[in-house]
Amino acid sequence: NDTTRKNCMTQELKILMVDDHPMIIEGYQNTLIASKKVHQEIVIDIAHDCDRANELIKNAANTEHYDVLFFDISLPSSKDGLITSGEDLAKIARTYLPDAKIIILTMFNESFRILNIINEINPEGLLIKSDLTSSELAEAFQHILLHPPYYSSTVSNFLKTTVSHDIYLDDINRKILHLLSQGVKTKSLRDYIDLSMSAIEKRKKHLKDLFLIEDGKDETLLSEARKKGFL
Numbered sequence: 133n134d135t136t137r138k139n140c141m142t143q144e145l146k147i148l149m150v151d152d153h154p155m156i157i158e159g160y161q162n163t164l165i166a167s168k169k170v171h172q173e174i175v176i177d178i179a180h181d182c183d184r185a186n187e188l189i190k191n192a193a194n195t196e197h198y199d200v201l202f203f204d205i206s207l208p209s210s211k212d213g214l215i216t217s218g219e220d221l222a223k224i225a226r227t228y229l230p231d232a233k234i235i236i237l238t239m240f241n242e243s244f245r246i247l248n249i250i251n252e253i254n255p256e257g258l259l260i261k262s263d264l265t266s267s268e269l270a271e272a273f274q275h276i277l278l279h280p281p282y283y284s285s286t287v288s289n290f291l292k293t294t295v296s297h298d299i300y301l302d303d304i305n306r307k308i309l310h311l312l313s314q315g316v317k318t319k320s321l322r323d324y325i326d327l328s329m330s331a332i333e334k335r336k337k338h339l340k341d342l343f344l345i346e347d348g349k350d351e352t353l354l355s356e357a358r359k360k361g362f363l
């Protein structure tokens with residue numbers, strides 16, 4: 133019947149938003165709800181501090197999952213002082229909710245901070261608040277659901293500059309490049325690297341973004357990595 137057909141087509145998206153400014157969260161909520169696709173149903177949980185966010189993330193691991201998590205970087209620390217930022221929460225989320233898409237929103241636009249967030253968390257979205265309009269937030273959200281990652285303009289421009297000057301690659305990304313250059317197939321990388329297949333795929337996508345690979349091919353990535361002295 134029509135109800136069953138509607139239910140089959142509805143995409144329920146469960147979202148956690150973490151920011152210590154209620155008005156900012158209200159703005160995000162209104163934007164997402166106003167711009168959602170016809171088939172999307174959006175359910176939003178809210179946390180204003182690290183303790184509440186940590187509790188919701190760990191509860192979600194045992195019950196309802198979250199599809200998307202929004203983290204502000206600057207947050208009041210947890211009462212025990214062990215969780216001090218949205219970055220710390222994002223790392224916890226990667227452990228407890230490995231399939232969730234993480235969006236980092238921050239006022240920080242210093243290059244080393246951006247690079248550190250990408251290297252430590254590799255978020256599906258990294259948005260600098262000063263870049264953000266409601267239309268860009270709506271576009272970023274839909275893009276991240278289907279084709280992550282999405283970086284706002286300050287981040288994208290910085291990454292382009294970084295590529296032309298000094299690309300930072302951690303040991304795992306260097307190992308991925310090396311193994312691919314030795315002819316190891318992507319599906320076999322897990323035999324050499326202690327990461328899930330989805331984590332490896334995300335790192336490969338990040339590498340292609342760093343090296344500005346437009347055709348998506350591994351061969352092009354390896355060629356650019358060789359030109360820049362990484363292989």
